[in-house]
Amino acid sequence: MKSSVWWRGVRAVLLGLLVLLALACVLMLSAATWNAVCDARDRQRYKPPGKLYEVAGHKLHLNCTGQGQPTVVLDTGFGMPAFGWVKVQPELAKRSRVCSYDRAGLGYSEPEPTESPRPAARLAEELHELLQRAQEPGPFVLVGHSNGGYLIRSYYARYPSEVAGAVMVDSSSEYMDERFMATLGKDWKVEADAELKHARQLRPVLRLLIWTGILRWQLGSKAKEQDFNLGKEVVAEAIYLLNRPTWYPASVAELSGVMETCTALRAGGNLGSLPLIVLTAGNFTPSGVPDQVKEEGNRLWVKELQPQLARLSTRGRQVIAESGHMIPFEAPEAVVRAVAEVQAMIATPR
Numbered sequence: 001m002k003s004s005v006w007w008r009g010v011r012a013v014l015l016g017l018l019v020l021l022a023l024a025c026v027l028m029l030s031a032a033t034w035n036a037v038c039d040a041r042d043r044q045r046y047k048p049p050g051k052l053y054e055v056a057g058h059k060l061h062l063n064c065t066g067q068g069q070p071t072v073v074l075d076t077g078f079g080m081p082a083f084g085w086v087k088v089q090p091e092l093a094k095r096s097r098v099c100s101y102d103r104a105g106l107g108y109s110e111p112e113p114t115e116s117p118r119p120a121a122r123l124a125e126e127l128h129e130l131l132q133r134a135q136e137p138g139p140f141v142l143v144g145h146s147n148g149g150y151l152i153r154s155y156y157a158r159y160p161s162e163v164a165g166a167v168m169v170d171s172s173s174e175y176m177d178e179r180f181m182a183t184l185g186k187d188w189k190v191e192a193d194a195e196l197k198h199a200r201q202l203r204p205v206l207r208l209l210i211w212t213g214i215l216r217w218q219l220g221s222k223a224k225e226q227d228f229n230l231g232k233e234v235v236a237e238a239i240y241l242l243n244r245p246t247w248y249p250a251s252v253a254e255l256s257g258v259m260e261t262c263t264a265l266r267a268g269g270n271l272g273s274l275p276l277i278v279l280t281a282g283n284f285t286p287s288g289v290p291d292q293v294k295e296e297g298n299r300l301w302v303k304e305l306q307p308q309l310a311r312l313s314t315r316g317r318q319v320i321a322e323s324g325h326m327i328p329f330e331a332p333e334a335v336v337r338a339v340a341e342v343q344a345m346i347a348t349p350r
Helices: 002-045 120-133 148-158 176-182 188-201 203-212 214-225 232-242 247-256 258-267 291-310 332-347
Strands: 051-055 058-065 071-075 098-102 140-145 163-169 276-281 316-321
Touching: 002 232, 051 120, 058 120, 071 120, 071 148, 098 120, 120 148, 120 258, 140 148, 140 332, 148 163, 148 258, 163 332, 176 188, 176 291, 188 203, 188 247, 188 258, 203 214, 203 247, 214 232, 247 258, 276 291, 276 332, 291 316, 316 332
Parallel strands: 071 098, 071 140, 140 163, 163 276, 276 316
Antiparallel strands: 051 058, 058 098
């Protein structure tokens, strides 16, 4: 009798678990269907504004507008498609030829076939080939935001005659992780290895989040928290592009190349007498550090690391913007002014 009662209890628990599992499956399939419908709709709604060119075995998206030399080439920060310049490019195009592009796997560009580490040197070579394929004549004014600053320096190291000037927009520094981690008493190389390992481990999780539509929903919620005044259509297109399955693997591939990039830049040369503006976010706060050291992090960034970048050129100058790190969204007019100043420096050689 007791065993019969025990079995009925176990059976009831198992039945409840099966019901919960079935409900979870239904919810996941419903969410995945919703995401697939949204993706199909967005693929019809959003088309590449520029053209695709074959580069190193995959097609890269390049969007050039306006007229006037020298041509301005815009490079976004880590994991950011070309829509990161949506507030800047139209203003620059009023008086200059300006090109933005999506690196492999980002935005409208195809992924790199092998997903191997992508240091700045490799990105620079691909950008060079892309501009040649598109028959965009140099020399160029290179504008790089955040990690895009690494690419400026790598491009100049390989093709100095093709660079007329540069604007580093709150550019990353090869010394920043070392300095920030020192304030916490940590080894920056150990922390960088741990971050990369964690990013690689998250890949199957991200695939599930994308398939079920959870990432799409999270991106929509996050966009509502940001006050960048981008407009609904721009935000919707950004969500579509960041929700593509190629985005996260491409970002991890770029992250995998950061250590090689920093090592090369530490050993590399300077920018000679290149006209250079280092546009610094005055309200910069380093991510991933406790509140009690954020003030010191801001001081290191504004007073030490960014001026060090300006000193890479004998014609380098630091300009402070009243903005956080996302200057292209928060203070696009500051980027436009910095480009104009570099163009003026080019027109008036020392």
